Amino acid sequence: MGNLEKYIREHRLLFDSDQPPSGHFDRFRERLDQKPVRKIRIRHAIQVAASVAIIMASGFVVIKVNRNGHKVAETEIPAAVLEADRYYVSQADARYDRIKDFSFENQEEKTLLLNELEDLDTHHQQLMNDLKANPEDERVINALIRHYQLKLEVMDQIIHQLEQLKINKSKNHEKENV
Amino acid sequence: MQQSAKHFVIVANNDPSHAYGPKHQRLLEACRKGDQKAQFEVYRRYHAAMYNTTLRIVGDPDDAEDVMQEAFLKAFLKIKTYRGEVSFGAWLKRIVINKAVDFLRLKRDHISMEEIGEVEDIREEDIPENPDIKLEVGTIKRAIASLPEGYRVVLSLILLEGYDHEEVSAILNISNATSRTQYHRAKKKLLELLNKKDLNNG
Numbered sequence: 001m002g003n004l005e006k007y008i009r010e011h012r013l014l015f016d017s018d019q020p021p022s023g024h025f026d027r028f029r030e031r032l033d034q035k036p037v038r039k040i041r042i043r044h045a046i047q048v049a050a051s052v053a054i055i056m057a058s059g060f061v062v063i064k065v066n067r068n069g070h071k072v073a074e075t076e077i078p079a080a081v082l083e084a085d086r087y088y089v090s091q092a093d094a095r096y097d098r099i100k101d102f103s104f105e106n107q108e109e110k111t112l113l114l115n116e117l118e119d120l121d122t123h124h125q126q127l128m129n130d131l132k133a134n135p136e137d138e139r140v141i142n143a144l145i146r147h148y149q150l151k152l153e154v155m156d157q158i159i160h161q162l163e164q165l166k167i168n169k170s171k172n173h174e175k176e177n178v
Numbered sequence: 179m180q181q182s183a184k185h186f187v188i189v190a191n192n193d194p195s196h197a198y199g200p201k202h203q204r205l206l207e208a209c210r211k212g213d214q215k216a217q218f219e220v221y222r223r224y225h226a227a228m229y230n231t232t233l234r235i236v237g238d239p240d241d242a243e244d245v246m247q248e249a250f251l252k253a254f255l256k257i258k259t260y261r262g263e264v265s266f267g268a269w270l271k272r273i274v275i276n277k278a279v280d281f282l283r284l285k286r287d288h289i290s291m292e293e294i295g296e297v298e299d300i301r302e303e304d305i306p307e308n309p310d311i312k313l314e315v316g317t318i319k320r321a322i323a324s325l326p327e328g329y330r331v332v333l334s335l336i337l338l339e340g341y342d343h344e345e346v347s348a349i350l351n352i353s354n355a356t357s358r359t360q361y362h363r364a365k366k367k368l369l370e371l372l373n374k375k376d377l378n379n380g
Binding site: 005031149153 | 214217218221222223225226227229230231233239240242243246247250251307309311313315318319337338365368369372
């Protein structure tokens, strides 16, 4: 096997980093419903917290796997996973900055949302600790990748909703109570 | 020779860690009954991996979204035929790939596979690899995306999705020999591109 094949195999996870165009969830829901596109129902970014909880749940899966595995010895995390980690962290940071730049009517909501996003980093750290204990466990690696993907997805959704909110607001103030 | 590629199929399918538990079984059962919430949940869990696979084949983000979503709808229609012989992710991915290949066929009549007059004797050593070549994920992704369609499709199916030439020839409806030749040429072209400096900076 050549170097190229070897490199791709070792970095396979990083090749799935593209996200579908913004709004794809709504478009898929519409296709499932075969109904016209729903209006953006979320009035306050704080409601996004519900989706954020999903990411936290993905963390628990790993913790459980870890406890069942009874593996406590600390070992090295594979270099490819560390590289994937760095990549996703930089992607998430960029999104975090974008969210931070939006103006919120209610500063308290903004702080709460940003705090929730920061809380996810704790879960990320927990996942990395789990991985240290089980570096070869594909289930842990898959859960970690899933965690990254969900995190980016939720952040993209938040950005999408904040953008919609901004557009709606500038269009028509009366329609705010959709 | 392809055994090594097979090795990472599980990762490539990106089945979530809970994909094999009873909860996942219940989710699939709900999908079989046409439960839209369950279907949306399956989309939420699997769309990322499926989107990337589709994008590598069709090349355009909007087309990729459209094709991927259609593939999910098709999968829900035929989910009763899923018997669990392979992981759900692998089953779904095959539907996604077939849809993507169909899309290319409809768009251009046929996938532009180079017709070959003779079957070349292909060995790994035939392609000289520059040992100093700087391999990097972003560079490789861009280089693969810039390959001619026929090359891109065969190379993606083998190098990234982990299929062997037998499976690729069935998916693309080409001969085993064509699959091998296309792959060989695609890899050669890819290495040429990776040797070019401008791409590394792009």
